[in-house]
Amino acid sequence: MVNIKRCLVHTFMPPWRWRWTFPKASLDAIGQAVKASETQHSGELRFAIETTLPPIRVCQGLSARQRATELFARLHVWDTEENTGVLIYLQLADREVHILADRGINKLVAQAEWDAVAQAMEACFRQGDFLRGSLEGVEGITAILARHFPANTNNPDELPNQPVIIRG
Template sequence: MKSFLTHQQIASLVKAIQSAEEHSTGEIRVHIDSNTETRDAETAFEVFKRLCMNNTADRNAVLFHVNFERKYLTIIGDIGIHEKVRQSYWDQLHDYITGEFAKGNYYKALESAILKTGLELKKHFPVTGENPNQLSNEITFS
């Protein structure tokens, strides 16, 4: 199996998630899937639910579900953030990420997408008081 991200890059992505969530009540997760044989969003939705991403207070969690081997990416924004940014935002972000993936820029694409998403979350869900981390920032794998 080809390695698409180094351990250092994975650790840096966790820091990018922490930074992106700092000024927002939103939550961001990255899941790297190397087991799924199909290229459909159903698997990503299962991961979204398994990671309890649909349980945030403002329903503003975002999942980047990536399968590098299958060249597949699904971005899921829960209903709270999706209502604010609409499908066109996710489509543009998806196009950017997959364009960078095609150039082999896996880390750059994910880091940039995480930070861009953080800006949108900050715009629509700014911190107004305490800001507990509702979900782990770790990168998950299957």
């Protein structure tokens, strides 16, 4: 069944809306947090923000979770040497956060742990504090990865640390 309200939100939300919630200083702070995080574990984080989805795809039933899965591949999060990539995906129009981990991580970390981090981020976002929610999300992911995948001497930086803004 088509969710008309959701289709309208994705149709009429301005594509530049991400700039209000994530100004350059916030993006830089998140990038630095990701960089610092990756010194504490052997995982690779990729932070992606998307304002809206293509309205036709929303009307066809594309969920934010499905879009996160598409971006996991498109951003090559799955392409790390040890299969330890993690995608943090923010869908602003749907007000959802999805955290997806590669198969090397999923062997040891249940999706429920990622969902708890995502829910904490969403709680901060509902209060309008996008930077704090993002930084706490990176901290939560860091704690999980450091517990299961501690840093080792060969710890290359395989994915960009700066958040990516997805446009269409």
